[in-house]
Amino acid sequence: MKRTLSYLVLLVLIFSCTGKSVPPTINPQAFNKIIDGKQVKLYTLKNQQGMEITVTNWGARIVSCMVPDKKGVMADVVFGYDSIDGYLNAKENYFGASIGRFGNRIAKGEFALGDIQYKLAQNNGINSLHGGINGFSKKIWEVVQKGSNELNLKLVSADMDEGYPGELQVSMIYRLTNQNELFIQYEAKCDKPTIINLTNHSYFNLHGAGNGTILDHLLTINADFFTPIDSTLIPTGEFRPVENTPFDFRNPTLIGAGINSKDQQILFGLGYDMNYVLKKSPDQNISLAATVYEPASGRLLEVFTDQPGIQFYSGNFLDGIYPGKKGKSYGYRTGICLETQHFPNSPNQKNFPSVELTPDQVYYHTCIYKFSVK
Ligand code: BGC
Numbered sequence: 001m002k003r004t005l006s007y008l009v010l011l012v013l014i015f016s017c018t019g020k021s022v023p024p025t026i027n028p029q030a031f032n033k034i035i036d037g038k039q040v041k042l043y044t045l046k047n048q049q050g051m052e053i054t055v056t057n058w059g060a061r062i063v064s065c066m067v068p069d070k071k072g073v074m075a076d077v078v079f080g081y082d083s084i085d086g087y088l089n090a091k092e093n094y095f096g097a098s099i100g101r102f103g104n105r106i107a108k109g110e111f112a113l114g115d116i117q118y119k120l121a122q123n124n125g126i127n128s129l130h131g132g133i134n135g136f137s138k139k140i141w142e143v144v145q146k147g148s149n150e151l152n153l154k155l156v157s158a159d160m161d162e163g164y165p166g167e168l169q170v171s172m173i174y175r176l177t178n179q180n181e182l183f184i185q186y187e188a189k190c191d192k193p194t195i196i197n198l199t200n201h202s203y204f205n206l207h208g209a210g211n212g213t214i215l216d217h218l219l220t221i222n223a224d225f226f227t228p229i230d231s232t233l234i235p236t237g238e239f240r241p242v243e244n245t246p247f248d249f250r251n252p253t254l255i256g257a258g259i260n261s262k263d264q265q266i267l268f269g270l271g272y273d274m275n276y277v278l279k280k281s282p283d284q285n286i287s288l289a290a291t292v293y294e295p296a297s298g299r300l301l302e303v304f305t306d307q308p309g310i311q312f313y314s315g316n317f318l319d320g321i322y323p324g325k326k327g328k329s330y331g332y333r334t335g336i337c338l339e340t341q342h343f344p345n346s347p348n349q350k351n352f353p354s355v356e357l358t359p360d361q362v363y364y365h366t367c368i369y370k371f372s373v374k
Helices: 002-018 084-089 264-269
Strands: 033-035 038-040 042-046 052-056 061-068 074-076 097-099 110-113 116-119 142-146 150-157 168-176 181-190 199-201 218-221 223-226 273-278 287-294 299-305 309-313 337-341 363-373
Touching: 033 084, 042 150, 042 168, 052 168, 199 337, 199 363, 218 309, 264 273, 287 309, 287 337, 299 337
Parallel strands: none
Antiparallel strands: 033 038, 042 052, 052 061, 061 074, 097 199, 110 116, 142 150, 150 168, 168 181, 181 363, 218 287, 223 273, 273 309, 287 299, 299 363, 309 337
């Protein structure tokens, strides 16, 4: 309590001395907690441009991300809570979370590897979503190394954790460069054949989190095809051209323009909630997948990845009930997620790129969120 008070006094002092409207960053003390005998904390990464990111090892989550606008004014552009208790008490929306073992849905929580049938927790109607009930987003990751602009985390997921076979060893890195890029890199190894699809579930609003909807953001997605879904949001296996649909973001397009269309796919998702098949030439390893631009602030977010797909989710299930950081409300369609990934339900769709991992292989995944102004 005393510490929290002195922290607040310090912030007020800084604020009044500089006279600049620097939004206060997160109080790290509010993230100190022992959960299941493990220490949860908040870690801060900074670069030479003044960009600052905080990450907690509870779910390896991005908590805040301070980015300048075209006038140099900083704003926190991701959703999150002011304290670890905020995360523990709120409805699960996966704010900033590292998702695993499997991002997005697996139909009926079932899949087979060879002759063996596996059963996962059904935590989203009849389907399994984002790794199940106690997925990686709720695990306490071990911090292996911390530098001024880099955090290395590790997680060991036991054999049959949430129903997934094999022990999985995951290492991940958050690195903030001086070019205002946030690198998120995952590496994983298993001791038995298993499946894997990790991703990051940050919600972005380039006005600043909690400052209105994302309907005025301009989006591009480098994809000619998407994977249409059924009424439970499971891909049907089809690759459908985006052309002449509200899913065409090949050129910068307002998110609000097609979000209320009567297209059956929009109706199923209650807005945008779709996996895109990213366009790649064979020699491209990491390439530009999507861009988001908010004209008033001039903030531009570019997303690069080596993954075959990206989930564009327009925050259709957000209800703003639990107040976020600084009491801000994150309501309906106020955040955009761009989750680099393998396609949902891949284990049950043989025509989708394989998500199987065997003990002789290493899983790699890079996602880069790059910020600039225009
Ligand atoms: C999914 C949505 C889901 C949301 C949960 C997204 O990745 O595509 O369907 O409701 O995560 O926050």
